[in-house]
Amino acid sequence: xxxxxxxxxxxxxxxxxxxxxxxxxxxxxxxxxxxxxxxxxxxxxxxxxxxxxxxxxxxxxxxxxxxxxxxxxxxxxxxxxxxxxxxxxxxxxxxxxxxxxxxxxxxxxxxxxxxxxxxxxxxxxxxxxxxxxxxxxxxxxxxxxxxxxxxxxxxxxxxxxxxxxxxxxxxxxxxxxxxxxxxxxxxxxxxxxxxxxxxxxxxxxxxxxxxxxxxxxxxxxxxxxxxxxx
Ligand code: ADP
Numbered sequence: 001x002x003x004x005x006x007x008x009x010x011x012x013x014x015x016x017x018x019x020x021x022x023x024x025x026x027x028x029x030x031x032x033x034x035x036x037x038x039x040x041x042x043x044x045x046x047x048x049x050x051x052x053x054x055x056x057x058x059x060x061x062x063x064x065x066x067x068x069x070x071x072x073x074x075x076x077x078x079x080x081x082x083x084x085x086x087x088x089x090x091x092x093x094x095x096x097x098x099x100x101x102x103x104x105x106x107x108x109x110x111x112x113x114x115x116x117x118x119x120x121x122x123x124x125x126x127x128x129x130x131x132x133x134x135x136x137x138x139x140x141x142x143x144x145x146x147x148x149x150x151x152x153x154x155x156x157x158x159x160x161x162x163x164x165x166x167x168x169x170x171x172x173x174x175x176x177x178x179x180x181x182x183x184x185x186x187x188x189x190x191x192x193x194x195x196x197x198x199x200x201x202x203x204x205x206x207x208x209x210x211x212x213x214x215x216x217x218x219x220x221x222x223x224x225x226x227x228x229x230x
Pocket of ligand 1: 135
């Protein structure tokens with residue numbers, strides 16, 4: 001018998017590969033031969049699985065038009081995987097870059113509005129995203145933008161991700177209290193949303209493109225020392 005968040009893997013068929021990320025490969029699949037879904041394999045050793053499975057039960061109850069829906073998990077075998085809503089047009093960052101020069105300001109504002117609605121729902125449910133960025137939003141065939149990967153960074157087992165001086169830590173999207181004290185909140189999500197709006201209106205540019213992470217941290221410190229003078 002299966003708990004309600006468990007999906008029976010025999011009801012899933014896998015089709016093509018969609019991409020790969022921090023945790024492993026993402027594939028297009030079909031559930032009960034009918035519904036298109038995305039399945040995300042969790043590479044062994046990439047995630048603290050027990051903690052995540054507990055959290056998945058909460059994430060399944062987060063439903064909103066602008067949040068990528070988690071349908072369930074397959075945890076009775078290794079590697080485990082997550083089953084989510086399929087987003088035909090892929091990640092927002094690539095979407096913006098591929099359509100440079102073709103999106104009007106109303107389109108760009110609409111993208112920001114979609115993301116803000118999804119984030120509002122997270123905040124109302126006391127859920128902190130911790131890694132909001134254009135690379136963690138997805139676009140579907142109706143051009144609806146949805147926020148993905150919420151809360152997932154807590155389960156990453158990779159020092160490069162965790163240490164704020166590590167290469168994978170999203171310093172350029174982080175509020176100062178996050179890279180200084182790991183103080184995450186809905187307010188630090190709002191900071192990341194500001195950077196995301198910048199990504200949208202530059203049609204997918206890299207923030208601080210000529211600076212490395214440690215230089216961005218330095219720039220913040222200089223701001224604090226200069227406080228009031230400039
Ligand atoms: P990460 O764990 O690094 O955040 P992603 O979730 O971004 O990995 O997945 C990697 C890639 O797989 C994405 O850039 C996107 O192209 C594709 N992908 C991920 N989830 C979906 C989905 N639900 N629908 C369609 N494509 C997806």
